[in-house]
Amino acid sequence: AQSVAQPEDQVKVAEGNPLTVKCTYSVSGNPYLFWYVQYPNRGLQFLLKYITGDNLVKGSYGFEAEFNKSQTSFHLKKPSALVSDSALYFCAVRDQAGTALIFGKGTTLSVSS
Amino acid sequence: DAGVIQSPRHEVTEMGQEVTLRCKPISGHNSLFWYRQTMMRGLELLIYFNNNVPIDDSGMPEDRFSAKMPNASFSTLKIQPSEPRDSAVYFCASSWTSGTGELFFGEGSRLTVL
Numbered sequence: 172a173q174s175v176a177q178p179e180d181q182v183k184v185a186e187g188n189p190l191t192v193k194c195t196y197s198v199s200g201n202p203y204l205f206w207y208v209q210y211p212n213r214g215l216q217f218l219l220k221y222i223t224g225d226n227l228v229k230g231s232y233g234f235e236a237e238f239n240k241s242q243t244s245f246h247l248k249k250p251s252a253l254v255s256d257s258a259l260y261f262c263a264v265r266d267q268a269g270t271a272l273i274f275g276k277g278t279t280l281s282v283s284s
Numbered sequence: 285d286a287g288v289i290q291s292p293r294h295e296v297t298e299m300g301q302e303v304t305l306r307c308k309p310i311s312g313h314n315s316l317f318w319y320r321q322t323m324m325r326g327l328e329l330l331i332y333f334n335n336n337v338p339i340d341d342s343g344m345p346e347d348r349f350s351a352k353m354p355n356a357s358f359s360t361l362k363i364q365p366s367e368p369r370d371s372a373v374y375f376c377a378s379s380w381t382s383g384t385g386e387l388f389f390g391e392g393s394r395l396t397v398l
Contacts, residue, residue: 203384214288214375214389222384261327265384271317271340272387274327 173198173266177275184252192247192278194262204245205263252282288390296396302364305393309378317377334381366397
């Protein structure tokens with residue numbers, strides 16, 4: 172069965188510093204990996220995805236993620252954090268097209284000014 | 285383009301009452317998903333449909349929950365009778381079945397069962 176782990180419930184960084192939100196996955200085949208962001212009282216918004224190809228994926232709002240097959244990881248990164256990046260971040264995986272996404276438990280990112 | 289539309293946004297009801305949540309997917313999408321979000325359990329997949337046909341309902345908690353998709357532009361999630369432990373935010377999402385693309389989420393329906 173496919174699964175996703177986000178080992179940190181919360182990540183705190185200062186504005187302007189780089190940020191990393193960690194994600195590891197487990198699937199039987201080739202993974203399709205996603206990152207979403209959720210602001211309070213809102214739905215989930217898509218940030219980026221890895222399907223195949225370049226291991227470094229660039230997405231919305233300056234975020235990027237690096238796919239590492241040997242470590243089964245897909246960490247979300249941003250070179251310089253903004254206070255407005257403070258939100259709940261979800262990593263998700265599916266093992267084939269047309270199926271549902273399985274989400275991690277989420278990581279709360281807090282960026283201080 | 286309109287996104288995924290859910291109604292109601294907020295519902296407060298008493299234990300034992302029937303609750304119906306509604307979802308209109310993005311036009312042209314042929315997969316629809318219902319998720320539930322709680323603090324304790326995070327985001328859980330309840331059920332999903334491809335081309336209006338339920339594919340996996342293993343996440344539906346119990347027989348009190350049912351979901352239908354009578355056509356490509358409408359789905360309902362019904363809870364009868366409702367219980368306080370059903371209190372959660374219920375999200376609907378849609379996508380293209382054949383793709384490897386992302387799901388598009390609605391704003392959610394926050395259910396409180398007293």
